[in-house]
Amino acid sequence: TKGCLIANFATVPMEAIAADTGCSIVFLHHASKGAAMMGAGDQQQASRGSSVLVDNIRWQSYLSSMTSAEAEEWGVDDDQRRFFVRFGVSKANYGAPFADRWFRRHDGGVLKPAVLERQRKSKGVPRGEA
Incomplete structure (x- = not known):
């Protein structure tokens, strides 16, 4: 498909550069809107576009906004x-x-480690409150 060709067009030269130089390459990409809206932005397959990108890489990380459940x-x-984001590695x-x-998040969007x-x-009703 056209998406696979475009993804290969991006990943093949990066693989060649990494092999020739011994360096690592960091390629920034974003999650699909659907994955982000469903709270699945931390999943390996959340990347937008062709799965070739995810399949060809060796390491993938993410930043994911704090959900209501996580806040609780x-x-x-x-x-x-909204000031908190989770960094993790999905691959x-x-x-x-x-x-x-x-x-x-702090002034200017600077991210600093949070201590949470x-x-x-609680399990059940505390004694004396039944």
Whole structure:
């Protein structure tokens, strides 16, 4: 298909440069709108366009906005969650698993590591309140 040809047009020269120089190449791309809207921007196949891009790369990371459920899980007020993004790795062919990390947006859009604590879920009704 035309999409596969375009994706190969982008990835083949990058692979050749990496092989010739021994360097790594970082190629920036964005997730599809559907994946982002459904909270699936952290999935390997969330990249927009041809799957050739995802299939040909060896490492893929993402930035994903904090969802309402994540805000509740991490104790972040819903009106503040737009300032938080999660960085993670969705594909790592040659590396160890990587734990997701939270960052907070500051002035000018600068991302700085965020220190968040998971909220404990209460089980049942506390004694004396039944």
